[in-house]
Amino acid sequence: MIWEVFRQDRRGAPFEHAGSVVAPDAEFAEAWAREQYGRRGESVALWLAPRDAVHVVDDWADEFDLKYRRVDGYSIKARLKEARERAGTAGPR
Amino acid sequence: MNERELLGLADDELIIGWRDSEWTGIAPLLEEDVAFSSIAQNEIGHARALYELLSDDADALAFDRSLDEYRCAPLVELKLLDWAHTIARRWLYEVADEIRISALKESLPLAVKIDREETYHRMHAEMWHERLRNAPQFREAVEELWPYALGLLPAGEQRDALVSRVGLAHVEAVERGTHTDGLPEIWDEMTMVRRSAPAGAQW
Amino acid sequence: MDARTQEFLAHVQDGGQVEATDWLPDEYRQKLVKFIEMHGNSELMGVLPEREWILRAPTLQRKLALTAKVQDEVGHAQLIYRVAEDLGKPREQMLADLISGKAKFHNVFHYPTVTWGDVGVIAWLVDAAAIISQKALLKCSYAPYARIMKKICWEESFHILHGRDVILAMVTGTPEQFELVQEALNRWWGPLMQFHGTPIRAEEDPMVSWRIKSQGNEEARQQFLDGYVPQIRELGLAIPDPKLRKNDEGVWEYSEPDWDELKHVVTGHGPRTEERLAFRRRFLDQEKWVREAVLAA
Numbered sequence: 001m002i003w004e005v006f007r008q009d010r011r012g013a014p015f016e017h018a019g020s021v022v023a024p025d026a027e028f029a030e031a032w033a034r035e036q037y038g039r040r041g042e043s044v045a046l047w048l049a050p051r052d053a054v055h056v057v058d059d060w061a062d063e064f065d066l067k068y069r070r071v072d073g074y075s076i077k078a079r080l081k082e083a084r085e086r087a088g089t090a091g092p093r
Numbered sequence: 094m095n096e097r098e099l100l101g102l103a104d105d106e107l108i109i110g111w112r113d114s115e116w117t118g119i120a121p122l123l124e125e126d127v128a129f130s131s132i133a134q135n136e137i138g139h140a141r142a143l144y145e146l147l148s149d150d151a152d153a154l155a156f157d158r159s160l161d162e163y164r165c166a167p168l169v170e171l172k173l174l175d176w177a178h179t180i181a182r183r184w185l186y187e188v189a190d191e192i193r194i195s196a197l198k199e200s201l202p203l204a205v206k207i208d209r210e211e212t213y214h215r216m217h218a219e220m221w222h223e224r225l226r227n228a229p230q231f232r233e234a235v236e237e238l239w240p241y242a243l244g245l246l247p248a249g250e251q252r253d254a255l256v257s258r259v260g261l262a263h264v265e266a267v268e269r270g271t272h273t274d275g276l277p278e279i280w281d282e283m284t285m286v287r288r289s290a291p292a293g294a295q296w
Numbered sequence: 297m298d299a300r301t302q303e304f305l306a307h308v309q310d311g312g313q314v315e316a317t318d319w320l321p322d323e324y325r326q327k328l329v330k331f332i333e334m335h336g337n338s339e340l341m342g343v344l345p346e347r348e349w350i351l352r353a354p355t356l357q358r359k360l361a362l363t364a365k366v367q368d369e370v371g372h373a374q375l376i377y378r379v380a381e382d383l384g385k386p387r388e389q390m391l392a393d394l395i396s397g398k399a400k401f402h403n404v405f406h407y408p409t410v411t412w413g414d415v416g417v418i419a420w421l422v423d424a425a426a427i428i429s430q431k432a433l434l435k436c437s438y439a440p441y442a443r444i445m446k447k448i449c450w451e452e453s454f455h456i457l458h459g460r461d462v463i464l465a466m467v468t469g470t471p472e473q474f475e476l477v478q479e480a481l482n483r484w485w486g487p488l489m490q491f492h493g494t495p496i497r498a499e500e501d502p503m504v505s506w507r508i509k510s511q512g513n514e515e516a517r518q519q520f521l522d523g524y525v526p527q528i529r530e531l532g533l534a535i536p537d538p539k540l541r542k543n544d545e546g547v548w549e550y551s552e553p554d555w556d557e558l559k560h561v562v563t564g565h566g567p568r569t570e571e572r573l574a575f576r577r578r579f580l581d582q583e584k585w586v587r588e589a590v591l592a593a
Contacts, residue, residue, distance in 0.1 A: 099456055111351070114350050114351070114359075114363050115347075115350075115351065117343070117347055117363055117367060117370065118340075118343030118347045118366060118369075119343075119347075119371055119575075119576075120470060120583075121579075121586035121587055121590075122586070122587060122590060122591075123370060123371075123374040123377065123387075125339075125371055125590075126367075126370045126374075127367055127370055127371045127374065128547050130366070130370070130454060131364060131367070133363060134364060134367075136357060137359060137363075138360065140356070141356045141360075149387035151356060152354075152355045152356055152357075155356055156354070156355075173498060175582060175583070176322050176582075176583050184364075185336035199589055224589060224590060225586075228338050228585070228589055230585065233491055235432050237334045267401075269348075282351050282352055283351065283352065285352050286349075286353070286354040286412045287354035287355075288350045289412075290354075290469070290470060290472065290473060291470070294470055294473065295355040295468070295469050296355050296358055296411060296412070296462075296465050296466070296469075
């Protein structure tokens with residue numbers, strides 16, 4: 001069975017995928033992942049999950065313009081400048 | 094534990110660490126190879142810490158004694174070239190070691206530190222024991238090594254505890270105090286580079 | 297080349313990467329698996345010349361450091377084989393091909409180690425030569441391989457330091473210890489110069505076209521010489537090549553490495569090849585029952 005290993009660098013950091021170990025069960029996976037991904041004290045925690053339990057999502061429909069959902073979909077510079085001029089609050093540039 | 098007994102404990106850790114490090118690169122599974130090597134390194138680390146309690150020069154104590162000055166038990170000296178015997182010894186050693194380290198914790202702070210690291214050794218040994226307990230190679234190996242395992246601990250309370258935990262009958266132990274053929278061979282290889290230069294040479 | 301492959305080639309040549317779940321051209325997949333497999337084999341075989349010295353290390357510190365270094369090599373083999381397995385080649389098959397001689401491993405691991413001097417030279421210079429190649433693989437178009445190279449390079453950095461420390465202790469020790477290092481260097485220089493392979497031009501190297509490798513062989517060798525010749529000479533050690541010099545264009549000139557020797561060794565005829573493969577075979581066969589007992593669910 002293949003176990004995916006996710007490791008945490010330090011407390012509070014995200015868990016990142018680090019690799020995988022082949023092991024028959026969680027006990028062996030733990031014993032082996034501990035040493036492969038932590039013998040130098042480089043990980044404060046590990047998450048182990050059987051590969052089968054990981055559901056892969058890697059395709060996206062990108063047919064229509066979805067910029068309205070993102071920061072790059074907004075350009076407020078020109079309007080902000082106009083608003084400040086009207087309010088008399090435009091400072092020296 | 095007096096100094097002589099502490100030296101015995103240190104020598105046990107050194108020699109079993111030495112034996113276990115022989116598997117680096119050739120263990121049955123790559124994942125296990127990495128884990129097993131950590132255990133070997135830990136044992137040698139424990140030996141070093143114990144030698145440092147007894148001497149200013151841990152290396153001299155570890156390597157520069159004559160054969161009959163080593164106080165290790167026969168169990169750790171055995172040259173075991175197959176996995177069944179190696180992992181059987183590992184398991185028996187950890188069960189026995191827990192008994193003696195627990196007894197030491199109150200009088201020796203270092204024993205507390207050693208015990209914490211040994212938690213993972215015990216988990217590892219139990220894991221293998223669970224998986225191989227019904228394999229004939231493993232069962233036979235445990236039975237063969239049993240008299241040696243008994244000899245690791247002093248007769249009396251500790252040895253009785255070992256009997257009760259392992260579940261095999263009391264038999265005549267191979268006692269600490271004499272050495273097997275395994276030790277001269279180890280000593281020779283272990284000291285060959287060191288002996289090739291005058292004492293005090295730096296490496 | 298069909299359109300899909302053309303598109304793939306353009307993607308990787310533009311710096312793009314691919315994952316295990318992406319479509320890969322057959323030629324790319326084959327070359328990739330062979331390359332990665334050889335790397336894994338090399339890490340695993342590299343253990344054998346070094347492990348005998350674990351047992352002979354002259355201090356507890358050196359014993360621990362050398363055990364840790366060799367442990368890392370085994371760990372690297374595990375990481376690398378996992379990548380190759382996910383590309384479709386089972387580990388048992390790779391191990392079988394290794395010990396039958398069908399699959400290759402790097403030249404340096406076919407040679408004997410003779411003294412503690414070798415231990416220092418290998419950890420310092422052989423690992424240095426390897427890390428140059430490995431750093432170039434950080435940009436491999438195949439992302440799973442590039443990712444493990446990060447961990448591998450990080451761990452190798454301690455190996456080189458350990459090796460240099462071993463060497464320094466000896467070159468500042470007794471004259472006999474200094475000689476051990478010089479003698480080891482004399483024996484290892486040839487294989488080291490062959491290590492990065494024949495100077496194929498990058499434009500002619502398919503491994504570079506597919507962006508599996510991002511560095512040509514000669515480039516790697518020059519980088520090695522640039523970094524390490526000064527470090528070797530500053531210790532008073534002599535490099536056994538009278539032609540070795542850096543010319544006015546900043547390019548290292550050297551005696552032509554023995555490419556016949558490289559070919560001969562890498563095809564399984566090195567001084568220790570047979571013995572080491574037989575050693576591996578013995579333990580693989582002997583412990584087959586353990587793998588079966590463990591990997592059974």
